[in-house]
Amino acid sequence: MSNTADVIIIGAGVQGASLAFHLAKRGAKVIVLEKKFIAAGATGRSSGLVRMHYDVKQDSELAWVSFQYFRNWKEMVGGDAGFTRTGFIQLVAHDDVEKLKANVAMHQRIGIPSMLIKADDVKRLAPSFVTDDIEFAAYEPESGYAMPSDTANAFINAAKEKGARIVQDCAVTGILGDSKIKGVQTTQGDFFAPVVVNAAGAWAGKLNEMAGLDLPYDTWRHDTMFVARPSQIGPSHPTVIDFAHEMYFRPEGNLTLVGLEDGNPLGESPDSDTDHAKKGFVERGIDRICRRIPIMENGALHSAHGGYDGITPDQHPMIGAAGPDGFYLNCGHSGTGFKTAPAVGLCISELILDGKFKTIDLSIYQPQRFAEGKQIIGEHPYSSIWR
Ligand SMILES: Cc1cc2nc3c(=O)[nH]c(=O)nc-3n(C[C@H](O)[C@H](O)[C@H](O)COP(=O)(O)OP(=O)(O)OC[C@H]3O[C@@H](n4cnc5c(N)ncnc54)[C@H](O)[C@@H]3O)c2cc1C
Numbered sequence: 501m502s503n504t505a506d507v508i509i510i511g512a513g514v515q516g517a518s519l520a521f522h523l524a525k526r527g528a529k530v531i532v533l534e535k536k537f538i539a540a541g542a543t544g545r546s547s548g549l550v551r552m553h554y555d556v557k558q559d560s561e562l563a564w565v566s567f568q569y570f571r572n573w574k575e576m577v578g579g580d581a582g583f584t585r586t587g588f589i590q591l592v593a594h595d596d597v598e599k600l601k602a603n604v605a606m607h608q609r610i611g612i613p614s615m616l617i618k619a620d621d622v623k624r625l626a627p628s629f630v631t632d633d634i635e636f637a638a639y640e641p642e643s644g645y646a647m648p649s650d651t652a653n654a655f656i657n658a659a660k661e662k663g664a665r666i667v668q669d670c671a672v673t674g675i676l677g678d679s680k681i682k683g684v685q686t687t688q689g690d691f692f693a694p695v696v697v698n699a700a701g702a703w704a705g706k707l708n709e710m711a712g713l714d715l716p717y718d719t720w721r722h723d724t725m726f727v728a729r730p731s732q733i734g735p736s737h738p739t740v741i742d743f744a745h746e747m748y749f750r751p752e753g754n755l756t757l758v759g760l761e762d763g764n765p766l767g768e769s770p771d772s773d774t775d776h777a778k779k780g781f782v783e784r785g786i787d788r789i790c791r792r793i794p795i796m797e798n799g800a801l802h803s804a805h806g807g808y809d810g811i812t813p814d815q816h817p818m819i820g821a822a823g824p825d826g827f828y829l830n831c832g833h834s835g836t837g838f839k840t841a842p843a844v845g846l847c848i849s850e851l852i853l854d855g856k857f858k859t860i861d862l863s864i865y866q867p868q869r870f871a872e873g874k875q876i877i878g879e880h881p882y883s884s885i886w887r
Contacts, residue, residue: 501665505531507852508684508693510672510707513543514648514838515830516699517655518845521577524662526853531693532664533686535671538656539649541701545774545807546648546838547724547759549739549750551588552612553638555603555878556816561860562840562847564612569842570646577842578661579654582647586751587738589622590638592882596743597636599880604638606879614640626740628733628793633744644739645750648838655845667691672700675711681826695852697828702770702808704831711823716870720811720835720886721765723777725785725804726755732795740792743882747788755802758785762887764835770808777804809835814875815885819848819865828852829867835886 507523509516512534523530534540550570552563569576570583592600600616607614617639619631625639656666667688674685675696683692698707705717729737729751739750746761763784782804789796812818812832822829830848837844843860850858857863864876 503531503689503691505529505665505691505693507695507697508533508691509697509699510684511541511699511701512538512652512656512666512668513541513699513701514539514652514655514841515701515833515844516697517652517659518841519697519699519830519848520659520664521655522845522849523852524659524664526849528853530659530664531691532656532659532666533670533672533684533691534666534668537668538666539652541703541770542807542809543648543652543838545724545805547748547750547757548645548648548838549748550583550646550839551640551643551739551741552607552614553588553590553603553640553741555599555881556876557606557610558860558862558864559840560607560610560612562843564610565843565846565859566840567642571642573654577654578658579650581651581654584644584646585642586644586736587625588640588643589625589738589740591634591740591742591744593744594633594635596882599882600636600638602880603878612640613642614638626737628737628795630792630794651838651841672707675707675824675827677824677826679824681824695826695828697830697848699830701831701833702810704810704829708829711827713823715818715822715867716813717832718766718811719768719770720809721768721806722759722809722835723781723804723806724757724759725777725782726752726757726802727786727789727796727799728802729754729756730795730798732798733793742792745788745791747785749789756789756796756799758789760785760788761885764886766811768808774806774808777806809833809837811835811886813870814877816876817844817865818867819844819862820851820867822867
């Protein structure tokens with residue numbers, strides 16, 4: 501098999517997989533190199549929330565374009581991403597209500613089905629929730645969650661059908677070329693292409709260094725747990741981000757997945773144990789979910805584990821060309837890059853093949869912004885971010 505391509509993608513997470521699909525669809529010869537297996541990194545651990553509520557316009561636009569893929573997956577990609585519509589509720593702390601209103605207005609201007617609702621509406625949507633602390637919430641009736649590993653595999657399968665090659669168990673160990681990219685060195689020999697894309701998630705910092713780049717890049721750990729839901733809650737509940745309690749949760753069958761916004765360590769090795777959650781996480785998670793859904797006290801812990809993503813100082817991805825000619829970054833998705841992957845892959849395929857972004861201008865995510873003293877921040881930013 502040929503080791504030469506138009507584009508080499510490092511990493512078969514959902515981001516590398518989406519880009520491979522979009523490039524192959526346009527006729528480019530693509531090789532994806534993956535050190536383990538498809539969705540072995542953050543993607544395989546992702547909670548899979550699919551919602552459009554953000555405080556940065558481009559994030560919402562990416563999520564909205566991506567949403568068209570999730571809800572029309574079979575026609576647009578093929579296979580199944582496992583999208584389940586549950587409705588999505590965004591809850592915020594009292595101090596952030598004006599920001600919530602401004603952000604919903606921004607979403608509506610984009611065309612996203614999003615509306616402001618009040619506490620009694622939340623109660624109607626989710627009778628088991630405590631709503632005393634809620635004045636307003638944002639509601640996206642169309643949103644929900646999808647299956648991240650299935651999503652990445654569906655993208656890879658579709659890319660393969662269009663001629664892409666995926667090489668698993670193949671770690672990139674070096675970048676070939678000085679001022680101009682020639683290819684990569686790997687544990688399975690050298691591969692050649694004039695374009696190389698770093699989509700290596702939590703490991704991407706190491707590859708940036710191999711390409712001679714000095715960029716602020718860290719790892720971010722995030723634990724999640726599944727709780728067997730007591731039957732009193734009913735067959736399901738909406739997907740929720742609850743900034744007031746610094747957590748999010750969503751249903752999956754008769755389980756509820758819970759993640760916390762705080763206590764997510766930075767700077768650990770992404771090769772650390774992810775089969776178990778960190779000490780104390782489950783206790784904190786149970787305390788939080790029971791504050792919003794007291795009857796959850798009758799639930800039972802099903803399982804808990806962790807995952808690692810790449811994170812940047814403004815908690816937004818690095819997307820675009822950087823370093824040697826032909827080297828591109830698609831990394832640093834900072835704990836929120838599952839739902840946006842379909843559109844990010846589309847836009848980067850445009851940048852590589854057409855020389856510019858067409859569907860959405862992603863230039864705000866350019867990797868050089870930190871050196872220029874710029875950070876991405878929404879017009880009405882929430883105070884609650886990963887900690
Ligand atoms: C627990 C958890 C929950 C999350 N929940 C959500 C959510 O609900 N919604 C959402 O939108 N986002 C969520 N995220 C974030 C989202 O999952 C990630 O942003 C996204 O999956 C990143 O995809 P990726 O392809 O960039 O990285 P990854 O999925 O990490 O893929 C990178 C791949 O690169 C490979 N690799 C690394 N180094 C090399 C090398 N040298 N050579 C070859 N291959 C290499 C790795 O093995 C890996 O498979 C969550 C993340 C975590 C950890």
